Amino acid sequence: MTTIAEFVPFVAVKVAKDMPTQNIQHAIRETLVFFLEQTRAAIDETYVLANCNEAELLVPVPPCHRLVGIDGVYEVPKQLGLTGQIRWRPDWTVVPFGDWHLDEADGNLTTLWVAPQVHARRFAIRYSWTPKRSATCEVPEWVFERFVDAIADGALAYLHSNAADEGASDRFAAMSAKGFKMAIDEVKRRKAAQYGPREMTVSSRHFFRG
16 A cells, blocks of 8 residues: 555646645545546455345445445355355356445445345445545555556646646646546546446546536
8 A cells, every 4th residue: 555645746846846745635635536436446345244134235345445336246156155254256146236226325334235035145246446535545556556647647737727826837737637537538448348337326527627
């Protein structure tokens, strides 16, 4: 894991020298959240037990994860049991969308509704996520390694679009925003080619100026 501070040098060299570090970090954090919301590049999995006739399941996610959407719900094979350490496999039985429904809730739990059955089942849930905006939440190392330039472009566009000082440049903001959008589009294209479309739970929105 890495921190927002690791991204700062890639942004600081292209903004006014007196730009407060906390402003740069805020722009990076907002950009990172938006990038992972749009690309759904960060995927994790969690497991939940549905007891007999149970339909409402509380899905645990780590404290710094904010769920963006569900990429797949799978039934854990019966031979693996209802408890113990397991790891998702792509050949597990997919629960079709329509047989489950997601309700987002406050905190670290999300409610997943499933059709109740007379026997207990265990589900593997693969989900897209972003870090929460808390300053204590770290960033996966692979995000930094693969997307630092894209995040820097987005943060620069954010800062140059919103700064009122003489060092701000609308032209540079537009150039940076274009690079950021191209990076988002490329990640989305690659993911769609690999996995196909996914059910979204966070609506699309514009990042810069509406």
